[in-house]
Amino acid sequence: MIKSYLNNIGWFVGLLLLQVLILNNLHIGGYATPFLYIYFILKLKTNMPRNRQLLYGFLLGLVVDMFANTPGVHTAATVFLAFVRTPYLNLFVAKDNTDPVNPAVGSIGVSPYLKYLAVSVFTHHIVVFCLAFYSFADVANLIVRIISSTILSIACIVAIDSIRK
C-alpha cells in the first residue's frame, strides 16, 4: 500500500519536473509541445476511486499551471481528462476484462490501449489549446498545434512505455 503511494508520488514529481523544466521549452517547428505529464493520469489503476483520480488531476494541473503562468488552463484540462478516462476505458476494453490494472499494452491489449491513448490525449490537448488561445480567430494555427502536439505527446508516452518494459 505504502509502496504504491511512494511509487505514485515519485512518478508525479518526476513527470512534473520533466514537463516544466524541459518539455515546456520545446516547440518543435514552432508548434508542437509534448504534454507528457498526463502520463501520470493515464496510468492510474482502473479501480482507483474516481474522486481521488480527479484530485490527482487537479493537483497535477495546478502545479504545471503555476510553472507555465497559465492559471486554470492545465488544471481544467487535466481534471477533465481524469474524469473522462474511465468512460473511455470502459468503451475500449473488453467487458470481461474487469481486473484492476494499470492501462498498458500488456494488460489491456495493443489495439484498446492505443485507442484509449489517442482519444484521451487528443481530448486533453483540445481543452488545453482552446483555453490557452481563448478565441477561434486563428483556427488553422489552433488545429495544427493541437494535432502536432497530440502526435508528439503520444510518441513520448509510447517511448516511455517501451523503456519501462
Place this chain on the structure above:
Amino acid sequence: MRNLLNFLVKYSYWFLFIILEVVALGLLFRFNHYQRGSFFTSANVVVGKMYEISGGVSSYFHLKSTNTDLLDRNSALEQRISLLEQVLREKMADSITMAQTLNAKANDYTIYKAYVTNNSINRADNYITLNKGEADGIRPEMGVADGRGVVGIVYMTTSSYSVVISVLNSKSNISCKIKSSEYFGYLRWEGADSRYAYLKDLPRHAEFNLGDTVITSGYSTVFPEGIMVGIVDDMADSNDGLSYNLRVKLAADFGKLGNVNVLSRNGQQEQLKLEKTATNQ
C-alpha cells in the same frame, strides 16, 4: 432518503468534477483581475526558486554567445564614447547649458539590473520571470529592456521575483515613434512569429521609409523616450484604411534573453495622478 444518500455517494465524483472545473475556470478568468494573485504564477517563491536554479544551469550554455554580444556592444559603446567626447569638447564652451542637460538626464530614470529566469516565446500570451522583486526596488508598471531593445513591462511582483508581460503578449501595448520623423503609434504583437510585432495607428500622412528605426515615444509613463524597439520591416494599410500598420522587426532577441535592465521612471506616479485628474474632469 436512504436511496437519495446512496445516490449522492455513488455519484459524488460528478459533484467533485464540477467543483474542480469551476475552480479551474475561476482561476483562468479571474487571473487578469488578480493583481495580487501572484501565488498561482511563477512569481511564487518556490516556483521562482526552481526556475532560478534551472536558469542558473542553462545560462552556462549561452556564455559564449553572451560574451560575443558583450564584446560587440562594448566596441560599439567605445566608438560612441569617443564620438560623444569629441562633441562634448566642442560644446564645452557653453558650460552652463551643458551642466543643466547632464543633470536633467541623470534624474530622468533609475536602472535596476535583473536576470531572466524563465521565458517563453511560443504561447499565445508570453511572460518573463525575473530574479529581482520588490525588495530590490522593482514595482509593477516599470519598463524592461535589454542591451538590444525593449523587452516588456513589469506586471506582478513578490518580494524577490517579478513577472514581466513580454512584448510577445496580447496585453502588451507600448507607445512608440519613428525616430526620424517623430510620428507615433502603439506596438502590438499579433502572435505567430516572435521576431516581429506591429506598429499601429500611425497616421496616413506620416513619413517613413522601410529600415527606419522605431524607438519608444516617452508619452506613456512606462518607458523613457528613445529606447530602441526595432526596425520598420514592411508596411500595410490598417483594416479601416485610416492609418498605417507597420511590421517591425524587434531589436531584442526574445529567444535568448539574459541580463535585462528594469527602468524606473522618476515622476511616474506624479504624471499618472495628473493625467487621471485631467481625464476625470
